[in-house]
Structure formats: C-alpha cells, structure tokens
Amino acid sequence: MNIDAQINQTKDEESERFKVVPIIVSFLIAGFIGLFSETALNMALGTLIVDFNIHETTVQWLTTGYLLTLGILVPVSGLILQWFTTRQLFIVSITLSIIGTFIAAIAPTFSFLMLARVVQAMGTALMLPLMFNTILLIVPPYKRGKIMGLMGLVISFSPAVGPTLSGLILKTLTWHYIFWFSLPVLMIALVFGIVYMQNVSTPTKPKIDILSIILSTIGFGGVVYGFSIAGDGGWGDSTVITAIIVGVIGLLLFCIRQTKMEQPMLRLRVFKYPMFVVGLILVLICMMVILSSMIVLPLYLQNSLALGTFAAGLLLLPGGIVNGLLSPVMGSLFDKFGPKWLVILGIIIVTGSLIGFSTIDLDTSSGFLIAMHICMMIGVSMIMMPAQTNGLNELPRELYPDGTAIMNTLQQVAGAIGTAVAISILSSGTEKYLKNVTDATNPLNKLLAFTSGVQDAFIFAIIVAIIGLIVSLFIKRVHV
Known part of the structure; x- marks a missing residue:
C-alpha cells in the first residue's frame, strides 16, 4: 500500500466515528431555509412599505440590520466555536432562527419585524462558521470538494428559488406566510439536529479579550454599515463617511492588537x-x-x-x-x-x-x-x-x-x-x-x-x- 493510500485510510478511520451523512443533512436543511427566508423577504419590500406606511430608506433596514448583525457576530464566531460544543451551537443557532422566524410571522409592526431580522441574523451568524468548521473536521481533505459542493447547492439554490416562491406567495397570501412556511422546516432541522448532531471538537475555552470584541464590533460593524447605507445616502453623506472611517480605524486597531496577543481572538496568521x-x-x-x-x-x-x-x-x-x-x-x-x-x-x-x-x-x-x-x-x-x-x-x-x-x-x-x-x-x-x-x-x-x-x-x-x-x-x- 502506498503512502497516500495509508494516509487516506487513516483519515477515513478517524472520520468513521462521526455520522457524517446525518450531520451534513442537518446543516443542509437549516442552511436552505435560513437563506430562503433571507432572499424571499426582499421581494416583499414594496408590500411592506405600503402595509407599514414607511419610506424606502426605512424598509432597507431589514437588509442593512441583517448584514450589520452578521458583520458584528461572525468575526466573534471563531472564539465562540472554541468555547462551546458543536451540539450546543447548532441547537442555539436553530433556536434563534426559529424565534426570529416566529416573531416575523406574527409581526404587527415594522419594529417587531426588524427585531425578528436581527434574531434571525444571530442564528445565521452562528450557523455559517459552524457548518464549514464541522465539515473541515469530519470530512477528509480529499473528499471535501464533493461535500462543499452539496453546501454550494443549498447556498445557491435557496436564494434562487426564494424570490420566485415569495412572488407566488405574495400573489395569493400575505408576506407573513413567507415565514409561516419556513417555520415547520426549521423545526424539523432542530429535531433532526438534536437526534443526530455530534460533538466533533473539544472546546479549549481560550481567554476572552473584551477590547478585541469591542474593536471587532466597531471595525466590521462600521464598515458594513457604512457601505450598506451608501447606496441610499450617497458617498458624500456624513454618516457614510464617518461610519467607514471609524470602521477602518477600528479594524486597524483590532489587527494590531491581535498580532501582539499570545491568545488572540482571531488568529491572523491564517494570512501566512x-x-x-x-x-x-x-x-x-x-x-x-x-x-x-x-x-x-x-x-x-x-x-x-x-x-x-x-x-x-x-x-x-x-x-x-x-x-x-x-x-x-x-x-x-x-x-x-x-x-x-x-x-x-x-x-x-x-x-x-x-x-x-x-x-x-x-x-x-x-x-x-x-x-x-x-x-x-x-x-x-x-x-x-x-x-x-x-x-x-x-x-x-x-x-x-x-x-x-x-x-x-x-x-x-x-x-x-x-x-x-x-x-x-x-x-x-x-x-x-x-x-x-x-x-x-x-x-x-x-x-x-x-x-x-x-x-x-x-x-x-x-x-x-x-x-x-x-x-x-x-x-x-x-x-x-
């Protein structure tokens, strides 16, 4: 047996202790419905403007707020993944998605819907890094392309069908049903995950540096917010300029701090x-x-x-x-x-x-x-x-x-x-x-x-x- 074959056999034996297919299916279901509800709502923005009697710049916050939440929480996910088990993070992320979707389904006002979008984004911010990190841990490198391809199917297919299905829903029902149809699928993903999800890594619980979290939040949040509102406010708008400048300064300070810490929140040596x-x-x-x-x-x-x-x-x-x-x-x-x-x-x-x-x-x-x-x-x-x-x-x-x-x-x-x-x-x-x-x-x-x-x-x-x-x-x- 040649060296490559021996290495592959060892990696296969290591991954056999995980139920790879059920774990992947859990992520596929959760990822599909999460991305579907994100793009499906975009087609209802015109309806929401009329129903809530709000301006276009106000309704745009349903997208801006979602992106801003991701921009703040996803950088911290590298630390979160090292503090909690796979099962804990999966269950929490799906639960947040379910809560956000339910609030959106019953939302009587724009404020409630905005809250729902933030809660949904919190679930997505945990789910995306967890999904990729889990695949890297349970799938041998020489098989990852195919599994990543399946994830690509979900990531591409759900946003593609979202606008079409939501257009069909809006023809006959109210925008609330975009979320009502999503809710049972998320419940299925939760039950499936509770039954089949395994812990694929051991939490190391590195030291939490509050200043790094603050700088990360200001940096990534400022940049995402600035660019998100630039389309409406224009590049000369003082809020846009201030947000981007503050964000860039925050990112620079964050990067400098990470390179000087023994246990950084985000290890930037990946860029080596x-x-x-x-x-x-x-x-x-x-x-x-x-x-x-x-x-x-x-x-x-x-x-x-x-x-x-x-x-x-x-x-x-x-x-x-x-x-x-x-x-x-x-x-x-x-x-x-x-x-x-x-x-x-x-x-x-x-x-x-x-x-x-x-x-x-x-x-x-x-x-x-x-x-x-x-x-x-x-x-x-x-x-x-x-x-x-x-x-x-x-x-x-x-x-x-x-x-x-x-x-x-x-x-x-x-x-x-x-x-x-x-x-x-x-x-x-x-x-x-x-x-x-x-x-x-x-x-x-x-x-x-x-x-x-x-x-x-x-x-x-x-x-x-x-x-x-x-x-x-x-x-x-x-x-x-």
Whole structure:
C-alpha cells in the first residue's frame, strides 16, 4: 500500500466515528431555509412599505440590520466555536432562527419585524462558521470538494428559488406566510439536529479579550454599515463617511492588537498561508460580482423591462437552479483534478457573461438574459467552492475556526461593498445620461437613462472579474 493510500485510510478511520451523512443533512436543511427566508423577504419590500406606511430608506433596514448583525457576530464566531460544543451551537443557532422566524410571522409592526431580522441574523451568524468548521473536521481533505459542493447547492439554490416562491406567495397570501412556511422546516432541522448532531471538537475555552470584541464590533460593524447605507445616502453623506472611517480605524486597531496577543481572538496568521489568501480573494470577488448583479438585474427587469416581481423571479430561476445542480459536480471535479483549471475557466465564463450583460437595453430578449445568467452562475459554481475548499485545506486543524470566521466575515463585507458600489454607479450613470438629453422628463429618456446606469454597473463587475482572473493564475492545488 502506498503512502497516500495509508494516509487516506487513516483519515477515513478517524472520520468513521462521526455520522457524517446525518450531520451534513442537518446543516443542509437549516442552511436552505435560513437563506430562503433571507432572499424571499426582499421581494416583499414594496408590500411592506405600503402595509407599514414607511419610506424606502426605512424598509432597507431589514437588509442593512441583517448584514450589520452578521458583520458584528461572525468575526466573534471563531472564539465562540472554541468555547462551546458543536451540539450546543447548532441547537442555539436553530433556536434563534426559529424565534426570529416566529416573531416575523406574527409581526404587527415594522419594529417587531426588524427585531425578528436581527434574531434571525444571530442564528445565521452562528450557523455559517459552524457548518464549514464541522465539515473541515469530519470530512477528509480529499473528499471535501464533493461535500462543499452539496453546501454550494443549498447556498445557491435557496436564494434562487426564494424570490420566485415569495412572488407566488405574495400573489395569493400575505408576506407573513413567507415565514409561516419556513417555520415547520426549521423545526424539523432542530429535531433532526438534536437526534443526530455530534460533538466533533473539544472546546479549549481560550481567554476572552473584551477590547478585541469591542474593536471587532466597531471595525466590521462600521464598515458594513457604512457601505450598506451608501447606496441610499450617497458617498458624500456624513454618516457614510464617518461610519467607514471609524470602521477602518477600528479594524486597524483590532489587527494590531491581535498580532501582539499570545491568545488572540482571531488568529491572523491564517494570512501566512498563500493558497488561503488566494482562495479568500477569489471568494470575495465572487461575492461582489454575485450580489452586485443580483441587485442590479431585478431592478433592470422591473424598471427597464416593466416585469412584475413573480415574472422577474422566474426569469432568474434557471440560472440559480443550474448553479445549485452543478455545485456537487464541480466539487467532485475539484477532488479529482484540483482547482486551477476549474477556477480559471470559471472566471473567464463569468467575465464573458458580464460583458454580455453590459450590452443589455430596452429591447433585450428574455432568452438572452436567461442565457447570460445561466452562464454567469455556471462560472460561479466553478469558482466559489473549489477556491474556498482549496484555501481552507491549507490551514492546520487548529486554525479552522479562524479561517472559517475570517472567510465568512469578509464575504459580508465584500457583499456590502459590491452592492453599494453597484447602486451608486447605477445612480450616477442614470444622472449623467439625463444631463445630456434635451427633455429629462420624457418617460422614454428616463428608461434609457436607467438602462445606461445598469450597463455602467456591469462594467464595474467586469473590472472586478478581470482582477479575479489575474488572481486565479496563482492558484495551486493544496496536497494534504
């Protein structure tokens, strides 16, 4: 028997004491419904504005507050994972999701719904790092691609069907039923987890540094908040500028403190591993492209093409489904061939689809949009999980909590940045077009101006993708 086979056999024997399939299923159910309720609510924002008699900037807090909670709690998750058992964290995270979903389902006012979103985000902030950390501990490296691919299926499929299903719900029922339908599935996930979830790590209970938690909260919270409100307030808004500056200063102080502590809250030496850094950059670029596209495309479909929410959701559904179905396939290919050519080809496909999107106008056919969206999501499936898995594979076992916490935290930051920049470019592109027409009040000119802003936003996404292509050339397979 050769050395590799002996190593693989040893890793298999180590993982056999865990019931891998039931544990993974528990996470899949919880992850699916958590992400579904997140994106499903976005389609109901217009209805909520009318029902609660609130302004657009107020209702946007349902998203901003959710992202802000993630930005504050996910960095601390690396410490939390080392203080509590897997079962404890799973049960607490699902319970928080259930409580938040129930409050949302019965919410009589906007304040109650806002509270519900924060509680839901607390559950998600615990669930995401716990899920990735558990996979790293119970699945041997040479099998992780396939399992990560299954997670990718859930992460991609649930946001894809969320807008379509919520559009269908809103056609016949009130927005409350988005949460009522989610509640029983979360209950099933809780029961399933109580029965099958095992403790896969031993809590080491490192020292808690209160100042690090405060700096982390100010740093990540300030940056996420600043970029989240920049789309509405504009980059010149004093609140936006102050939040981002305070956040950056907080992050700098946080990083300096972590490097000088014997037991840091977040061990930044994960950045000494080159493939982790490359994988992280590619994942962040993917998040920026996905979230900027997924906020610009629905706006284009509903404003420029005058489609309803349900029709817009249906048009974007095929790409999400294809991405979800391909994720396990890409995971298996990663296990067999490594990440290099998968990721490079994926970035090329994504860039090509974004170039296609940058040409859309008022006469663009639905078939072209569906084809471009499918191509983009195929490319994403070739990048996201292979880059993430390869990067995490390079880390030693004791750095898994820190690596997953950093990767999940910076994804929220990248998402907030990508969304804010895309919206601001769309707005400035629209204004620039209207300044160069003779009749800015003409409805046709307004549509053409908005479409021009959409094209500019996709040019920004192309630039980000090209940067990703350059970075992808440096990726190498990690042999563990």
